[in-house]
Amino acid sequence: MKYWLMKSEPEVFSIDDLAKSKNQTTYWDGVRNYQARNFLRDEIKIGDKVIFYHSNSEPPGAAGICEVVKEGYPDFTAFDPENHHYDPKSKMDSPTWFMVDIKLIKKFFHFVSIDEMRENKKLQTMKLLQRGNRLSVIPLTKQEYDEIVRLGK
DNA sequence: GCCAACGTTGGC
DNA sequence: GCCAACGTTGGC
Numbered sequence: 001m002k003y004w005l006m007k008s009e010p011e012v013f014s015i016d017d018l019a020k021s022k023n024q025t026t027y028w029d030g031v032r033n034y035q036a037r038n039f040l041r042d043e044i045k046i047g048d049k050v051i052f053y054h055s056n057s058e059p060p061g062a063a064g065i066c067e068v069v070k071e072g073y074p075d076f077t078a079f080d081p082e083n084h085h086y087d088p089k090s091k092m093d094s095p096t097w098f099m100v101d102i103k104l105i106k107k108f109f110h111f112v113s114i115d116e117m118r119e120n121k122k123l124q125t126m127k128l129l130q131r132g133n134r135l136s137v138i139p140l141t142k143q144e145y146d147e148i149v150r151l152g153k
Numbered sequence: 154g155c156c157a158a159c160g161t162t163g164g165c
Numbered sequence: 166g167c168c169a170a171c172g173t174t175g176g177c
Binding site: 007009032055056057058059060114133134136 | 161162163164165
Binding site for chain 1: 169170171172
């Protein structure tokens with residue numbers, strides 16, 4: 001089993017939106033970065049755990065835990081010219097972009113802000129905290145994942 | 154294949 | 166709203 005951190009802007013889609021979704025499940029659409037795409041297509045498996053991270057918010061931080069319930073399949077929003085994430089390069093018969101489905105396990109009792117993560121000794125090596133990081137799907141070690149979950153309660 | 158210009162991300 | 170960092174694009 002692997003561990004991941006996925007970023008979402010809560011103005012667009014927050015953990016509360018996920019909690020209100022049918023079966024508390026959503027498809028993770030709109031990833032348009034090749035490195036993140038490779039994770040979604042090739043590496044993220046059913047049962048993997050995901051930290052749901054709020055980016056571009058006040059404050060940014062980890063909001064809860066999810067589980068992968070469907071593995072990489074074509075991101076259909078890329079095929080829809082009306083969609084904000086439309087990409088004419090992605091074809092139905094050879095899709096460029098992929099997504100997975102995730103289901104909410106729980107919203108953290110305590111929101112773990114990025115400041116709190118920066119101050120935590122066990123989380124120093126997280127890619128999330130490294131300078132200039134812009135990846136929206138980030139692998140975590142089990143130790144990092146467990147520590148965030150511990151902080152979030 | 155280089156690299157300047159441009160667009161996006163995301164913390165602050 | 167600013168801007169550093171980074172990825173992508175496109176002219177050459």
